[in-house]
Amino acid sequence: MGKITVRTIKKLKENNEKFSMLTAYDYSTAKYIDQAGIDIILIGDSLAMVALGYENTNNIGIDEMAIFTKAVARGAKSAMIVTDMPFMSYTIDIPEALHNIGNMIKCGANAVKLEGCNDYILELVKRCTQMGVPVMGHIGFTPQSLNVIGGHIIQGKNVDATMQLLEQAKKLEQAGAFSVVLEMVPEESAEYISKNLDISTISCGAGRYCDGFVMVCDDLFGKYSEFTPKFARKYANMQELITTSTQKYIEDIKNNNYPNENEVYKLAPQDAAELEKYTNKCLC
Numbered sequence: 001m002g003k004i005t006v007r008t009i010k011k012l013k014e015n016n017e018k019f020s021m022l023t024a025y026d027y028s029t030a031k032y033i034d035q036a037g038i039d040i041i042l043i044g045d046s047l048a049m050v051a052l053g054y055e056n057t058n059n060i061g062i063d064e065m066a067i068f069t070k071a072v073a074r075g076a077k078s079a080m081i082v083t084d085m086p087f088m089s090y091t092i093d094i095p096e097a098l099h100n101i102g103n104m105i106k107c108g109a110n111a112v113k114l115e116g117c118n119d120y121i122l123e124l125v126k127r128c129t130q131m132g133v134p135v136m137g138h139i140g141f142t143p144q145s146l147n148v149i150g151g152h153i154i155q156g157k158n159v160d161a162t163m164q165l166l167e168q169a170k171k172l173e174q175a176g177a178f179s180v181v182l183e184m185v186p187e188e189s190a191e192y193i194s195k196n197l198d199i200s201t202i203s204c205g206a207g208r209y210c211d212g213f214v215m216v217c218d219d220l221f222g223k224y225s226e227f228t229p230k231f232a233r234k235y236a237n238m239q240e241l242i243t244t245s246t247q248k249y250i251e252d253i254k255n256n257n258y259p260n261e262n263e264v265y266k267l268a269p270q271d272a273a274e275l276e277k278y279t280n281k282c283l284c
């Protein structure tokens, strides 16, 4: 399969075809989900919580995002790679933001995701697009503003709020964004926004009628158990797999079942016989 680009995403919307997006943070996960056919891999700042054990997504810095972006880029061949710009790495001023965004592209990202839609963000989206960096917007519930919003609160809950979200999405589209994540938005609102936008919408708890859908891989694989949003669907139980396989490993060691005959390196027979002669001799 060829590389997924902004053109592929645009075509999918034109043809009314859905696309898939999943987070990944390491080389082997990126490799397997890429081979499985995922369209977009997001190095989400959710990695702060699910892979690094921080309390929220605001605890991660640009240097850490760089390490994980490089790992994912080494594993994924076809999927479009999008790096989430972390808290305060793009909001202080445009030169610093462009410097940090440029570094993520040098680490292997094909695009970046930016949260929010004020005049500053719109100017940044414009500048990135002019510089050759595709931008994915992110509106609705924006986790980096958790402390200002005051909780995980559904956004766009009435007609006025829906119209405001559509206006934001349209401004992002005009500024050059190629897609926009809608997080924690009622599906009727998300459907209305999707139908009135040329760029693709991506549902993150925004119902069934967006153009693309995203999940955090640790939720999908059943690996992260501290917090599971309503819209996360668990397709596997890796937590159980990790626990039971570790318990079996410990048991095998205790019962002298690990390693077995096929899992060891052996001396050549003549060297083994030679060594045998020393077996009962003390070398000290």
Ligand code: KIV
Pocket (backbone or CB within 6 Å): 023, 042, 043, 044, 045, 046, 047, 084, 181, 204, 214, 215, 216
């Ligand atoms: O950080 C993340 O994983 C995200 C997605 C869930 C949209 O921003």
